[in-house]
Amino acid sequence: MSERLPDPVILDLLAGKLAAASKREWSVEGDVVRGPGTVGVTLGADHTGDPAHLDLNFVLNLERPDTTTLTDCVTGYGDTAEAVVERAIDTWLGTTGSAVFELLVQDGSFASHFAADDPRGFPGWHLIHGGIVGWGSGAEHQAVQLWAAEHLLPPALAPVLAKDLELTGGQLIGIKVFFGGRAGSETAEVRVNGEVHETASAAIAELDWPRPQDDLSYARTYLLLVHTQ
Structure with a gap:
């Protein structure tokens, strides 16, 4: 290249x-x-x-x-x-961009909203869930993206991030979630405001998303949190 x-x-x-x-x-x-x-x-x-x-x-x-x-x-x-x-x-644009565009227009046309008391979101925060983008190779290249579309990630992340989110003191927090690979060569990364969060990354790694034996499959999304208190 x-x-x-x-x-x-x-x-x-x-x-x-x-x-x-x-x-x-x-x-x-x-x-x-x-x-x-x-x-x-x-x-x-x-x-x-x-x-x-x-x-x-x-x-x-x-x-x-x-x-x-x-x-x-x-x-x-x-x-x-x-x-x-x-x-x-x-x-x-399909992940981070969709969440930020939705923050600006607030009409549901770019991303989904979850209230602070919604069990699918983050307690104390209004969640704007950006799009889920996937890529890979082989017949199962969409496996992780499809899994992510059917399984909510915020409930897995909220308990391990709650204390750190409060300590930031910020009114707006961006969380990138990226995971996938193949069996024996998986990766999972969560970044909060651009910084890797090891505990949250480990929480994603422990979920039962697909690990294809031969193909590659990845997914990425972005969660935008707006403080409500």
């Missing part, structure tokens, strides 16, 4: 895909992809050397980025540098 695409090229791809997904205007202004109102997306520095890896920051208020930024990372795949970046952006 060739080297990572230049940042201006990645930002142009981001702007186009954000506009298509949200059906709103997004444009590149310097090092920011600016959307409607105060919303924007910035691209993190290349700290991995992997052309397929992107660090993306959804900024809800560009005038107050320190307290309104949802940091995330995503990896794409493909035969060319452009293909892997496009796939990474699509995956991010």
Whole structure:
């Protein structure tokens, strides 16, 4: 694979895909992809050397980025540098993007809502559950994605995250969940506000999602928590 695409090229791809997904205007202004109102997306520095890896920051208020930024990372795949970046952006938009778009419009058109007292959600937090994206290879490439669509992840995560979520003191928390692989080579990762949470990752790893013997199957989703107290 060739080297990572230049940042201006990645930002142009981001702007186009954000506009298509949200059906709103997004444009590149310097090092920011600016959307409607105060919303924007910035691209993190290349700290991995992997052309397929992107660090993306959804900024809800560009005038107050320190307290309104949802940091995330995503990896794409493909035969060319452009293909892997496009796939990474699509995956991010289908999970993180859907949750943030829903936060902005609040009409159920992008993601599902779960109230703070809903047993399917997080006690004390309003949950916006982003989309579930899957990928892999072989006949069972959709196995983990289909399992994730039928099994609720928040009830498995809420007990192990409750104390740490309160300690953050934040009003808005983003949780990325990524898991899958094949039998004997599984992976499970939960990131809270961009940082790996080992206990939550272990909780996902212990669930009975499919482990294909020969094929590869992965799923990713994003949970956006809004404090209600």
